């Protein structure tokens with residue numbers, strides 16, 4: 046395990062797209078007809094909050110998986126292969142659980158690698174949301190990721206209840222001045238609905254603002270009122286240190302394609318606290334103990350743990366890709382990664398605040414490092430977004446956008462560098478000033494706010 050002071054830059058273990066890679070329509074570099082001078086330079090990829098980059102091990106392990114399938118067929122389920130790092134397919138899920146449990150701070154028995162995030166959320170709600178005439182509400186944020194909103198809404202309807210009174214949406218206290226959700230405001234909303242609420246579902250890190258919520262405090266507060274607490278950790282898993290067991294979280298779900306780098310749509314994760322292993326559930330054969338799984342007796346014998354909530358045999362391709370990424374995480378610790386992440390994101394913040402273009406945007410992510418992970422969300426002045434994104438694309442800078450005017454910028458500590466951050470700040474600043482100048486020339490209302498004055502979020506909204 047690496048200590049916090051060790052350098053944890055694992056960039057050499059990732060495939061960083063070059064600028065030419067991003068420009069070409071084809072994958073193959075030989076198909077390039079219109080070559081540019083900087084085609085071979087690495088791109089500035091700051092989008093690990095959306096899709097993490099590919100570890101170099103992924104190709105090696107995927108090839109081993111394909112070779113096993115090609116040469117062993119069905120026996121790949123049971124056979125130890127001497128020239129492969131991978132376990133027989135029957136055990137692929139168990140193989141990745143220990144490292145995943147480390148990353149989220151849980152006992153191994155409390156973690157399952159299974160399904161996908163939204164599917165896992167439904168499975169957890171089926172187990173944990175058991176409304177009765179007294180407690181029937183679910184509290185979530187008003188700007189929850191739409192899939193979470195749909196999952197909760199449909200679960201409420203599934204119990205023949207009405208979302209209009211069973212779904213409590215937490216909105217920012219002052220939406221015109223800040224999109225953030227202060228902890229006290231969340232706690233006050235819980236208090237206001239305490240006796241009628243069955244369940245609280247919140248994001249560890251809010252996808253739009255990048256706000257890291259106070260998971261232990263909010264969990265303890267809700268539980269003191271008899272409310273079960275679940276967390277969507279899509280943007281937190283592999284990004285910030287988590288202690289799900291110590292924080293007494295009831296359940297959590299996450300995906301593995303963001304900071305966990307296992308490829309688009311890859312397999313999800315699920316945490317069930319040990320006190321809940323006996324809960325009712327929607328069952329499938331993969332949740333039944335290995336000894337009985339193939340007996341075909343119709344006697345469901347749930348695995349004692351989160352694994353007992355699995356349904357189907359897991360995608361070996363997905364799980365193999367996850368194993369490749371977790372083998373990188375294995376070389377370090379979340380503490381060491383967080384230390385580097387704080388420095389990278391701190392440098393990004395400093396650069397953005399000191400930029401000549403700082404009047405063109407505002408950082409909406411909390412300034413306190415305890416309240417954020419790797420990502421900063423930057424809100425541009427109205428009318429600038431499209432021109433700025435176009436310029437970033439031309440320069441091989443990858444971030445993602447949330448219309449109408451926010452970009453999310455996330456230096457991932459495993460593979461991003463301080464040079465990436467500095468390149469972004471420079472190119473982004475130039476792009477903003479150019480967009481303003483172009484807007485002024487064309488007589489549109491695009492404005493720079495002029496220097497580094499601190500404008501209120503509402504003023505530039």
Ligand SMILES: Cc1ncc(COP(=O)(O)O)c(C=O)c1O
Pocket residue numbers: 161162163164190192193248252277279280300310
């Ligand atoms: C916060 C959050 N929740 C849920 C989802 C949905 O994930 P999936 O499509 O894997 O179910 C996403 C996807 O990006 C997300 O960011």
